[in-house]
Amino acid sequence: MASLEIRALTKKFGDVTVLDHIGLVIQDGEFLVLVGPSGCGKSTLLNIIAGLESETCGEILIDGRAVNDVHPKDRDIAMVFQSYALYPNMTVRKNITFGLKVRNTPGPKIEEMLAAVSDLLKIGSLLDRKPAQLSGGQRQRVAMGRALVRDPSIFLFDEPLSNLDAKLRVEMRTEIKKLHHRLGTTIVYVTHDQTEAMNLATRIAVLHQGRIQQLGAPQHLYDHPDNLFVAGFIGSPAMNLLPGSLSSSDGGLYFRPGDGEDLIRVDHYPFREAPADGAPVVFGIRPECVTLPREVEGQARFEVELVAEAVETNGFDKHVAFAYGASELIGRLPAKAGLVAGQPMRVGFDLSGISIFDRRSERRL
Amino acid sequence: MEPDFSRPDSAFAVSRWFQANLPRIVVAPSFVAVMVFVYGFIVWTAYISMTRSKLLPRYDFEGFFQYGRLWSMDRWQVALENLFVFSGLFIFFCMALGLLLAILLDQRIRVEGALRTIYLYPMALSFVVTGTAWKWILNPGLGIEKVVQDLGFTDFQFNWLVDPDLAIYTIVIAGVWQSSGFVMAMFLAGLRSIDQEILKAAYMDGASLPKIYLRIIIPSMRPVFLSAFVVLAHLAIKSFDLVIVLTRGGPGYATDMPATFMYAMAFQRGRIGLAAASATIMLMTVMAIMVPYLYSELRRKRDE
Amino acid sequence: MSAILHDRFINRMTLGRWVLFAVLGLFVLYYLTPFYVMTITSLKSLDEIRDGAFMGLPQSVTFDAWGKAWNTACVGIQCDGLKGYFWNSVRMAIPAVLISTLIGAINGYALTKWRFPGANLIFALMLFGCFIPFQVVIMPMARLLGLMGLAGSIPGLVLVHVVYGIGFTTLFFRNFFITVPDELVKAATMDGAGFMTIFWRILLPISLPTVVVTVIWQFTQIWNDFLFGVSFSAGGGQPITVALNNIVNSSTGVKEYNLDMAAAIIAGLPTLLVYVVAGRYFVRGLTAGSVKG
Structure with missing residues (x-):
């Protein structure tokens, strides 16, 4: 087990800056998920931590020791790859023990470690098969076994679940979570799937355009996104983002969406800095806060009549697309809510968990 | 244990450098070999072609004198003319036969594997071996001529092999027989790689089978035609073995080709300057075909 | 269809x-x-x-013609049959095939999985070497072999076939290794394996089909070669294709057509056998060697 620190890490490919002054401190035993759209640099960052790619500048410290010039094999790190990267010519047993053999681990010790890992991952019956004879989920387990067997101080996961079908992905997610609880090893996990990130992480780092947009606990990111990118990226369906402006009248502070006439009261919103009157802002509200008026509890509420344009049922609730001025607004209504597409209906906004962003800087106000 | 990189340990530094550069080190011998044996030798030959070298190389630069001599030689003119006739016919018949066989084989024939094996086996043989067989078959007096005469056509004559005007066509016959199966394999692979959904769509649109072939399948195989053309042109320009075995360039030098011309000048006539000039022209011809092709192939790969 | x-x-x-x-x-x-x-x-x-x-x-x-072709046919002035030339071809082809295949495998591996600056240029230069008409190199090659004392010898022919085979063997292996995910090499690196360990223990074993294709291709090319054989060998050191041509085109004595045919079949049998046994791989080599890249 170990802590990991990244200091001012920059990576350039020619003129293109892939990672821009990344700073991260990952505590011992933490499960950190690096999440972001494809091309955001997350896999590059992981490869640099592993030592598979070199940094342009910056430092990587494991347990306080700089490892920039240390060969990957000496960093005490193990990695699970997206394609699993199992050696196709070797049996599962040989796949798992290859790393130990290359390091000249004594035979009895290898057997002991292999037994422990195959017990833990329940792959004892697969040991003499070749990767081609395994299902996706089994390959995933073997890939993890190969990483686990070396008992490394840090685990790196590079999109390990993206090649699995939806059902198996959920299963393996739980599996990885349990494994982390049991072993308590530091994990850095890369994914583009924000749901996976939310489910697994103790902390999430959202990466975009080579920079860390926000770092924090999953719930914190969900409730208090630091900027428009994080607001749009975390959560599914995504947060509704309505452009408009702030205005104060009758002694209250209101949000006026676009060129509409509505005034939504936002007095209760904990502004980080006092906003100017008429400031152009983006108003963010999660779909679950756009629902039937009777579902909304508390004082901070707003009601409006909207037309439902499309309704998607998914069993436990309904996702409804409303036209609101020039924008579209997604709401989540109870499954039993009777509504017809094309009909106007009363909709309530729960304003207790809104986010407001500066339209120019895109930062949270 | 973590090695200490700050310590100036020269043996360790060398081994570390060695490890880091291993990929380059293993490729280096091949790279050097290619630079010397391909590019160095090309430069040598090109330079010799601009000297008055005869039996032994001389290194005094004389400009394009050998080229002028070459172009004024009747034998070289005949060689070029032969190359032109041979490549034209060879490429045309190989393509036509190859495409026909590929389309026929593509009709879900149960014994396709066996047929393919038979059509393609000449490609596994040396031109020297197949040339020997054809020399016998085309033999005036005992070969095909005799077969037809035995059938009752006693006046039948087939002496192309020894006729200076017709001997070149015997080389075409043998060459097409040897290489057409290979062109078939290329076309068959091309036919098999066509998107099946396009064919279904064409069928739904009501196209007939010949129309589907003419309008959709064959046009979409343009890259295969190009590849086949390049491979065949390359084979034609390099053709040497077949000519030597079948006719030795004769009668006289009636079936000489640039490749045999070059060989005769270099190793039999002791005129290496002239041989170098002809070899350089061969290289230019091949490059004129290969370079644009490779360039477009690489570009296509990059675009995909 | x-x-x-x-x-x-x-x-x-x-x-x-x-x-x-x-x-x-x-x-x-x-x-x-x-x-x-x-x-x-x-x-x-x-x-x-x-x-x-x-x-x-x-x-x-x-079977008289066969016996004569093998044992007593006259090649030039010597009348010992084809057997010596057959073994010349064997002694030339086997080392040349093995060496060029191994070099191609290592090159392909280093050029795709350890891409260093200039790797693509080096590959392009090697690839181009596959397409030159060999007439443009045989004269300097003959002189160099003479200087090295290898003229007319089997090792000289092995050297020639290895040098001009590298382009193709590298192409075959490069085209295969480029389809192998880089993650495999990354995983092995994390496991602690170095350049050579990864090659011998992982990449070479998984490239077995490519090895077969390359070996067959090289064997066919080298066995069937005539130009290098006729240019760089002499007398009893010639490969079988050259000897066959000498028998067929000898102008002395009575023309023995049955002998010519037996000799031609003997010369063609090894590659024909390879084709019949492993035709699938042979075709793969042909198409890989023609539809470049």
Whole structure:
């Protein structure tokens, strides 16, 4: 087990800056998920931590020791790859023990470690098969076994679940979570799937355009996104983002969406800095806060009549697309809510968990 | 244990450098070999072609004198003319036969594997071996001529092999027989790689089978035609073995080709300057075909 | 052709089906006839060749021509048959095939999995070497072999075939290794394996089909080569293709056609055998070698 620190890490490919002054401190035993759209640099960052790619500048410290010039094999790190990267010519047993053999681990010790890992991952019956004879989920387990067997101080996961079908992905997610609880090893996990990130992480780092947009606990990111990118990226369906402006009248502070006439009261919103009157802002509200008026509890509420344009049922609730001025607004209504597409209906906004962003800087106000 | 990189340990530094550069080190011998044996030798030959070298190389630069001599030689003119006739016919018949066989084989024939094996086996043989067989078959007096005469056509004559005007066509016959199966394999692979959904769509649109072939399948195989053309042109320009075995360039030098011309000048006539000039022209011809092709192939790969 | 076109068009036309088979059958005859003629001629006596039917089966089968071709046929002035030349070809082909295949494998591995600056340029330069007409290098090669004391020797021919085979072998392996995910090498690096360990323990074992394709391709090329053989060898050190040509084109004495045919079959048998046994790999090599990249 170990802590990991990244200091001012920059990576350039020619003129293109892939990672821009990344700073991260990952505590011992933490499960950190690096999440972001494809091309955001997350896999590059992981490869640099592993030592598979070199940094342009910056430092990587494991347990306080700089490892920039240390060969990957000496960093005490193990990695699970997206394609699993199992050696196709070797049996599962040989796949798992290859790393130990290359390091000249004594035979009895290898057997002991292999037994422990195959017990833990329940792959004892697969040991003499070749990767081609395994299902996706089994390959995933073997890939993890190969990483686990070396008992490394840090685990790196590079999109390990993206090649699995939806059902198996959920299963393996739980599996990885349990494994982390049991072993308590530091994990850095890369994914583009924000749901996976939310489910697994103790902390999430959202990466975009080579920079860390926000770092924090999953719930914190969900409730208090630091900027428009994080607001749009975390959560599914995504947060509704309505452009408009702030205005104060009758002694209250209101949000006026676009060129509409509505005034939504936002007095209760904990502004980080006092906003100017008429400031152009983006108003963010999660779909679950756009629902039937009777579902909304508390004082901070707003009601409006909207037309439902499309309704998607998914069993436990309904996702409804409303036209609101020039924008579209997604709401989540109870499954039993009777509504017809094309009909106007009363909709309530729960304003207790809104986010407001500066339209120019895109930062949270 | 973590090695200490700050310590100036020269043996360790060398081994570390060695490890880091291993990929380059293993490729280096091949790279050097290619630079010397391909590019160095090309430069040598090109330079010799601009000297008055005869039996032994001389290194005094004389400009394009050998080229002028070459172009004024009747034998070289005949060689070029032969190359032109041979490549034209060879490429045309190989393509036509190859495409026909590929389309026929593509009709879900149960014994396709066996047929393919038979059509393609000449490609596994040396031109020297197949040339020997054809020399016998085309033999005036005992070969095909005799077969037809035995059938009752006693006046039948087939002496192309020894006729200076017709001997070149015997080389075409043998060459097409040897290489057409290979062109078939290329076309068959091309036919098999066509998107099946396009064919279904064409069928739904009501196209007939010949129309589907003419309008959709064959046009979409343009890259295969190009590849086949390049491979065949390359084979034609390099053709040497077949000519030597079948006719030795004769009668006289009636079936000489640039490749045999070059060989005769270099190793039999002791005129290496002239041989170098002809070899350089061969290289230019091949490059004129290969370079644009490779360039477009690489570009296509990059675009995909 | 797709199942749908087949079902819709072909199955309906029984007549068309018969025509199709007839045409395909004619082509079978076209391709097999030369081989048939070679075989029957090699089994006939010289008298029967002169008087009997050209296409007819031998009236009395005799292996005299085969024995003579192998043991006593005259190649130039020596009359020891083809056997010595056959073994020359074996001694030339086997080391040349193994060495060029191994070099190609390592090159392909280093150029795809350890891409260093200039790797693509080096590959392009090697690839171009596959396409030159060899006439442009045989004169300097002959001089160099002379200077190295390798002129007319089997090791000299091995060297030539290795040098000019590297381009193709590298191409084959590069095209295979480029399809192997880089993650495999990354995983092995994390496991602690170095450049050579990864090659021997992982990449070479998984490239076995490519090894087969390359070995077959190289063997066919080298065994069938004539230009290098005739340019760089002399007397008893010649490969079998050159010896065969000398027998066939010798102008002295009575022309023994049965001997020529037996000799040609002997010279062609090894590659033919490889083709029959491993035709699938042979075709793969052909198409990989032609549809470049």
